[in-house]
Amino acid sequence: MTTLLDIRELNIEANGKKLVSDLSFTIAAGERLGLIGESGSGKSLTALAAIGLLPEGLQASGSVILDNRQVIGARDRDLVPLRGTAAAVIFQEPLTALDPLMKIGQQVGNAVKRRAKRDGGPTDKASIQREVLALLDQVALPDPYRISAAWPHEISGGQRQRAAIAMALACKPKLLIADEPTTALDVTTQAEILALLGKLVRERDMALLFISHDLPVVAGAVERVVVMQHGRVVETGAVSTVFDQPEHAYTQSLVAAARAFDDALEIAR
Amino acid sequence: MSLIEVRNVSFSYTRQSRTLHDINLTLRKGCNLGIVGESGSGKTTLLRLLLGLNKPTSGEVRFEGSPLDLGNRQMMRGFRRGVQAVFQDPYSSLDPRQRVFDIIAEPLRSLGIDGDKNEAVTQVLKAVGLSSDATERYPHEFSGGQRQRIAIARAIISRPDIILADEVVSALDLSTRIRIVELLKELSATMTFVLVSHDLSLVSSLCEEMIILERGHIVEAGKTHEILANPGHSYTQKLLGSIPRMPR
Numbered sequence: 001m002t003t004l005l006d007i008r009e010l011n012i013e014a015n016g017k018k019l020v021s022d023l024s025f026t027i028a029a030g031e032r033l034g035l036i037g038e039s040g041s042g043k044s045l046t047a048l049a050a051i052g053l054l055p056e057g058l059q060a061s062g063s064v065i066l067d068n069r070q071v072i073g074a075r076d077r078d079l080v081p082l083r084g085t086a087a088a089v090i091f092q093e094p095l096t097a098l099d100p101l102m103k104i105g106q107q108v109g110n111a112v113k114r115r116a117k118r119d120g121g122p123t124d125k126a127s128i129q130r131e132v133l134a135l136l137d138q139v140a141l142p143d144p145y146r147i148s149a150a151w152p153h154e155i156s157g158g159q160r161q162r163a164a165i166a167m168a169l170a171c172k173p174k175l176l177i178a179d180e181p182t183t184a185l186d187v188t189t190q191a192e193i194l195a196l197l198g199k200l201v202r203e204r205d206m207a208l209l210f211i212s213h214d215l216p217v218v219a220g221a222v223e224r225v226v227v228m229q230h231g232r233v234v235e236t237g238a239v240s241t242v243f244d245q246p247e248h249a250y251t252q253s254l255v256a257a258a259r260a261f262d263d264a265l266e267i268a269r
Numbered sequence: 270m271s272l273i274e275v276r277n278v279s280f281s282y283t284r285q286s287r288t289l290h291d292i293n294l295t296l297r298k299g300c301n302l303g304i305v306g307e308s309g310s311g312k313t314t315l316l317r318l319l320l321g322l323n324k325p326t327s328g329e330v331r332f333e334g335s336p337l338d339l340g341n342r343q344m345m346r347g348f349r350r351g352v353q354a355v356f357q358d359p360y361s362s363l364d365p366r367q368r369v370f371d372i373i374a375e376p377l378r379s380l381g382i383d384g385d386k387n388e389a390v391t392q393v394l395k396a397v398g399l400s401s402d403a404t405e406r407y408p409h410e411f412s413g414g415q416r417q418r419i420a421i422a423r424a425i426i427s428r429p430d431i432i433l434a435d436e437v438v439s440a441l442d443l444s445t446r447i448r449i450v451e452l453l454k455e456l457s458a459t460m461t462f463v464l465v466s467h468d469l470s471l472v473s474s475l476c477e478e479m480i481i482l483e484r485g486h487i488v489e490a491g492k493t494h495e496i497l498a499n500p501g502h503s504y505t506q507k508l509l510g511s512i513p514r515m516p517r
Contacts, residue, residue: 030276038440038442038443038444059466123297155309186305186307186308186467187467187468187469187511187512188307188507188508188511189307190511190513191511191512191513194513212441213443214443214513215443215515216511216512216513217515218514219513219515220513232469239516240516242517243515243516253444254443254444256447257443257444257447258443258515260447260474260516261446261447261470261471261474262470262514262515264470264471264473264474264510265469265470265473265497265509265514267473267494267497267498268473268497268498268500268509269467
């Protein structure tokens with residue numbers, strides 16, 4: 001299998017303070033990998049570094065090869081073609097990820113248009129509109145026509161996250177990066193979005209980098225996990241192995257805590 | 270003995286829509302109650318009624334046997350002493366410009382409780398597992414979990430019978446969360462908790478009884494383990510089925 005994302009000895013620092021140290025992992029085409037850690041562990045920074053979106057003031061060193069191109073040290077304009085095609089991101093809070101002053105249809109339409117231009121596809125209004133409605137339908141939004149004409153504030157949190165997923169899919173990425181995509185959602189909505197993501201990733205044979213602090217959520221979404229603490233990888237392996245026989249003390253404490261909460265529901269099983 | 274009784278309570282913020290419909294519940298001493306619901310279910314509104322921050326549109330809230338009268342200052346003072354709250358976000362619920370000592374001792378002053386303040390603060394700090402040198406520091410010097418301990422210390426200093434806790438661990442990391450749950454379990458020995466949460470596993474670990482709210486209606490109420498083992502309402506079933514579980 002070809003390697004889609006190859007991170008080697010990645011270091012991220014701000015004013016001499018190390019935020020991520022000697023981080024390495026790879027994602028093969030079509031593979032689903034989870035990045036687990038608590039707040040401040042560096043998991044979101046790692047995701048941003050993977051597509052060269054680190055905020056100003058943070059320095060990355062080491063090597064990040066995304067779809068055969070070196071991201072670290074590359075000029076921003078050389079990275080633009082990678083974004084969307086090689087990897088697209090879904091963020092935690094769909095309300096801030098979407099432009100509040102632009103209708104849903106137009107936001108998804110922009111992504112569709114950009115992709116069409118690059119691939120030499122049709123960019124007339126009718127074709128774009130058709131593609132937008134098809135995408136909204138694929139993310140199981142009810143009444144795509146109405147949603148496409150709605151402002152972000154007019155639809156629910158779950159619907160906004162579906163719209164954000166539609167935007168990411170419009171680019172037909174090889175790797176989908178989902179950074180806590182369901183943390184801001186209700187539990188029933190979360191179940192729907194997780195099922196949708198799982199289905200889309202499988203259908204399109206996309207690779208998935210799934211970032212979360214929630215162990216059971218990660219367990220259902222990916223095959224392999226990387227556990228981070230204080231900017232370092234402490235453990236990596238198959239979900240079944242890591243959750244069943246965690247080796248590192250930190251992973252053990254996380255798994256024990258997650259099991260304790262899970263056990264409280266045992267009666268419901 | 271019932272501490273709080275809610276009888277046929279409905280509540281509307283505007284004339285057009287009703288947020289809570291005909292709510293009935295009883296909080297008994299020593300029996301923690303979980304209020305479970307998703308966003309928009311009305312759980313925070315119900316909490317505000319229990320805290321005496323809003324008046325029901327119809328029906329009544331009774332505290333230790335008598336109807337809660339928000340205009341009766343003497344009654345409300347007794348009520349505030351007996352009912353305290355802890356909120357979700359420990360970053361916004363502590364005054365950043367006050368030292369921890371003043372934050373924790375505040376209820377003693379505002380509720381007119383006499384006695385040795387130093388002694389009282391030292392005692393509650395110990396109860397929540399913070400060292401006594403915390404008193405001279407400011408909230409920003411503490412982590413999220415420690416701040417939530419400070420908020421809990423402030424809530425228990427007036428020795429209330431009831432603590433209303435609104436999503437108290439949702440903003441915390443997993444390993445911090447489990448320690449705060451342990452603390453709440455310990456405190457349950459001497460006071461009764463009303464736990465507002467969307468998290469059924471949390472409610473299950475702390476509450477003997479629970480109600481499930483959906484769009485302002487109680488769809489299910491009773492013993493927590495009985496509801497979990499045998500959810501009667503389709504919404505409860507959906508809620509339970511949606512919770513991601515650890516692989517076995």
